[in-house]
Amino acid sequence: MFTTQDEWDRGFADGRRYRQLTDVERSLLATHLPPAAGRRALDVGCGTGELAAHLASTGYTVDAIDWSETALAEAGTRHGDAARWLRLDVEGNHDGAPLHADGYDLITLRFVAPFLSSRDRTLDALGHRLRPGGALVLITPLAADTPAERRGIALDEDELAGLQDRWAAAERHDADGLAFLVLRGPHQDETASHVGARRTPSRTQSVEPASRRQHHFHLLGRYYGQVESGRKTIEVRVATPEKTEVEVGDAIVFHDRESDRELDIVVKRVTPYTSFEDLLNAEDPSRIDPDAPREDLLVNLRSFYPPDKEALGPLALEFDHRPALPGRSLPMTPSQYAQTVPHHTAYGCLYIRDEHDRPVQLRSVYGTRLWQFPGGNLDVQGEDPLQTARREAVEETGLELGLGTPRLLLTHFLHAGPGMPLNKVGFIFDGGRLTAQHLRRIRLDPAEHDMWAVHDLVGWQELMAPLAFARLDAIERARRGEGPGYLITHT
Known part of the structure; x- marks a missing residue:
């Protein structure tokens, strides 16, 4: 396991590489992150630049940092000006001057986290560089699937759980055997400042399922159907006193106005905007209404909310389809059920x-x-x-x-x-x-x-x-x- 800059340089010079970016990883990035147009990304431990170049190809403006001069030289040769290639020790004592002061919408660490000597401190510092609504994506091998002699390149389940606990919202996916984590809302000290907050930061309260606060929203039948089918993952409301109470980690119970159906979801992100145009420029409209073009969506939103309501400030409430509330108790214990089949x-x-x-x-x-x-x-x-x-x-x-x-x-x-x-x-x-x-x-x-x-x-x-x-x-x-x-x- 490399621990010094010279060791990393020698490793890259000798041809040591991690596995190439897979189609599954590209698909997960596309599915779980907002549109890249006009957004800025930071790739930490970029190596020879494959992930940074992919992010640039999707529309991000990318800063890519690594400790190894050898790796950065190869990245520049392979991928040209796809990113700003910066030699920087992410754990070093520096003020981060080469990095953008107004922060990043996306920060990625692929095959990096296990090598961090001060992992929690470093990830917390990176979390402070996220803009409101931004995400940190961590991709890592799992210790259970890694030979004992290479254990240092992987994280075990306890390490992953501890890492996720430091964020208000965490999603975990499988990427061909790698853990793919999307982390939002870093828990911060009350005195910690947020770098580059261009809009009011989303609230990031972490709530256990048993104690989630509940909010009840009514939806027209077609919008309810979009949530039910998994196609709609952002709900737009305006900042009335009731809606400003919604926090990350709360439960929203959606009610179908045309039937007695209802379903519950977990709030992953609450992002305020100054207008519906501002919101639609930043969010993916297909996640708000997958059956309407952007122009129709803007008309529909303003038909629901006249100018005086829009002036309160639109809210983008992001969710996934994990259940927010406990399920009903089974009619019998597993042991009892096993005797009936x-x-x-x-x-x-x-x-x-x-x-x-x-x-x-x-x-x-x-x-x-x-x-x-x-x-x-x-x-x-x-x-x-x-x-x-x-x-x-x-x-x-x-x-x-x-x-x-x-x-x-x-x-x-x-x-x-x-x-x-x-x-x-x-x-x-x-x-x-x-x-x-x-x-x-x-x-x-x-x-x-x-x-x-x-x-x-x-x-x-x-x-x-x-x-x-x-x-x-x-x-x-x-x-x-x-x-x-x-x-x-x-x-």
């Missing part, structure tokens, strides 16, 4: 072929001597179907199969019958191809199987019972993309 068994196995894509199967020594794939029933506590399939494959063939993230080819549901009084659910994964050398290394467990064989589908159809072959045929068709990956078997 049919019990099932489950299995996981791997579909393997030879170099010519001919299926490979093992012959069981039990019962009717069925031909089987490597795998078995989930009978070890805590295992999932893929883990079971991998473990059983080693026990049954001596080979490690299904490494990486194999594709799920078939979900198989077997109804209970005379041979088995329980329903069964199976998951068949693509175990890949085996070379002739791999096949020669198969070592069967004689307690379970006495033979392995390779045949084409015609050959297997002659050897297998119809129901068993129907599963093999369904798997092969799913592998080729010719059929659904779901099969029901009545025994």
Whole structure:
């Protein structure tokens, strides 16, 4: 783990890189952040500049800082003037003079937070540089998915929870195995000043669900439907005494004026504006009314709120679709419920072929001597179907199969019958191809199987019972993309 500037410079010079920005990350940035036009971003620990260049391509004016001269030189060569490339130690004792005094709408840290020696202090300081309504996005590997020898590049769940607790609103998403955090409303000391507040800052009170204050808003049916479908995520009101009481973390209960339906959401941001034009220039209109162009939206807002109301000041209330209020109690405990439903068994196995894509199967020594794939029933506590399939494959063939993230080819549901009084659910994964050398290394467990064989589908159809072959045929068709990956078997 690098700790000095020289170490970072040598690392970049030697070709050390983190993984490239993914489409999932780009999509999350586009979905959970406001439009970039006219907004300013700060990319902390920019490295060779990939994220900074992407932000610039979406419309942000970007400052990109890093400690390594080597990384910044490569960023400038690759991405030109996409950003201001600034050599700066974000944790150093400096006044931040190269940074903009009026703050940023977005601050990003990708593969950076684990390396901060004073993480809370540094993130708090960056939070003070956010403009009203701004967000800090933190992207980091997870310790649970990182080898022990590289633990220093990742954060564990306790570290993530502690970090999120320091912000009034926190969203967490999965970005191909990375934690993608969108943080808004840093908790600040009462004496802390906010850098670059161009409008009145949003209130940032953090409230636990059990004690959330509730506000009740009535919506026309079409707007209610937009909230219900997840397309509307900003509500616009004006700053009447009642609406100015709404705080970040409060619950809003939306009521459909045309029915008795209602739903509750959590307020993530409250941003005041001087006019509806000002609001629509800063916010994404499609999040306010996804079915109306901006011009119609302005007309509609002014039809609801005449000039004297608009003069009070419009409010943009941002929310997501997490429930704000506790749900109803279940009619019975989980243990009681488990006794009322049919019990099932489950299995996981791997579909393997030879170099010519001919299926490979093992012959069981039990019962009717069925031909089987490597795998078995989930009978070890805590295992999932893929883990079971991998473990059983080693026990049954001596080979490690299904490494990486194999594709799920078939979900198989077997109804209970005379041979088995329980329903069964199976998951068949693509175990890949085996070379002739791999096949020669198969070592069967004689307690379970006495033979392995390779045949084409015609050959297997002659050897297998119809129901068993129907599963093999369904798997092969799913592998080729010719059929659904779901099969029901009545025994």
